Amino acid sequence: MVQQHMTADRLDATFSALADPTRRAILARLASGETSVSELAEPFAMSLPAISKHLKVLQRAGLIERGREAQWRPCRLSAGPLKDAADWLEHYRRFWEESFDRLEEYLRELQKKEKKNGRKR
Amino acid sequence: MAAKDSGAAETADREVFIRRVFEAPRELVWKAFTERERMEKWWGMRGLTTRVVELDLRPGGTFLYVMRMPDGRELCGKWVYREIVAPELLVVVHFTTDATGRPIPHPYDPSLPPEMLTTTRFIENGRQTTMELRSVPINETAAQRAAFNKLADAMEDGFNNSLGMLDEYLASARSEEK
Numbered sequence: 001m002v003q004q005h006m007t008a009d010r011l012d013a014t015f016s017a018l019a020d021p022t023r024r025a026i027l028a029r030l031a032s033g034e035t036s037v038s039e040l041a042e043p044f045a046m047s048l049p050a051i052s053k054h055l056k057v058l059q060r061a062g063l064i065e066r067g068r069e070a071q072w073r074p075c076r077l078s079a080g081p082l083k084d085a086a087d088w089l090e091h092y093r094r095f096w097e098e099s100f101d102r103l104e105e106y107l108r109e110l111q112k113k114e115k116k117n118g119r120k121r
Numbered sequence: 122m123a124a125k126d127s128g129a130a131e132t133a134d135r136e137v138f139i140r141r142v143f144e145a146p147r148e149l150v151w152k153a154f155t156e157r158e159r160m161e162k163w164w165g166m167r168g169l170t171t172r173v174v175e176l177d178l179r180p181g182g183t184f185l186y187v188m189r190m191p192d193g194r195e196l197c198g199k200w201v202y203r204e205i206v207a208p209e210l211l212v213v214v215h216f217t218t219d220a221t222g223r224p225i226p227h228p229y230d231p232s233l234p235p236e237m238l239t240t241t242r243f244i245e246n247g248r249q250t251t252m253e254l255r256s257v258p259i260n261e262t263a264a265q266r267a268a269f270n271k272l273a274d275a276m277e278d279g280f281n282n283s284l285g286m287l288d289e290y291l292a293s294a295r296s297e298e299k
Contacts (some may be wrong), residue, residue, distance in 0.1 A: 106228070110145075
């Protein structure tokens with residue numbers, strides 16, 4: 001249960017981080033590959049410290065990671081939280097699809113047997 | 122999220138829609154969907170063993186099941202039947218539950234919606250049966266709804282609605298993680 005709460009907290013952090021359009025734009029930028037902070041700042045009319053602040057929020061939410069390579073510390077998208085939020089319907093769909101695959105097989109088996117037994121139901 | 126061969130297609134943002142054609146008469150498909158022993162044969166992902174605890178096919182009745190994963194952990198859930206028109210329509214509310222049937226957040230991902238309203242139509246099609254399943258989340262928490270909406274915004278802003286690109290990226294990132 002502890003783990004469940006941790007995940008719920010993390011999700012909250014994810015949602016508030018995503019609430020800001022600048023941060024969403026940063027994520028979008030990072031979707032095409034890792035980038036330095038100054039490169040990230042370029043399209044925004046914003047100071048580096050302001051961008052850094054946004055990056056910290058994103059980092060705390062687990063949405064991005066910063067490289068440890070001292071000089072330029074590249075930013076990149078981190079998979080976990082965004083994936084969790086995006087995946088829920090897809091997950092549910094997969095559950096059904098796979099069940100239906102099995103249903104298909106089951107029905108096939110069933111009818112094979114029926115034929116053998118002279119089509120009685 | 123391209124349409125699959127099976128006919129799966131996403132018709133709206135917030136629903137799952139699956140169309141499948143089964144090579145079997147409708148009566149038989151209906152039985153497979155509504156009889157306890159038959160449900161155990163197919164309900165659940167591959168690799169899981171499903172045990173039906175209860176199947177009470179009437180409006181307000183419950184279908185309660187326990188799925189055992191290969192590692193021994195168990196996942197439980199239930200349907201509560203809303204509407205039953207044999208052999209053509211089944212409307213249920215689908216919950217993740219504990220072993221007693223009490224609804225709980227999904228143990229592996231609390232962001233999953235707790236309740237799905239799932240409508241299944243069985244359409245007679247000669248010796249085939251076309252099944253159309255439509256499933257929408259209901260009674261979500263604000264956080265769960267927010268997850269979806271914020272994400273949709275992010276997509277529109279940044280990814281130009283190209284879910285595929287993000288999916289791909291995240292899939293590769295995740296496999297690197299592991």
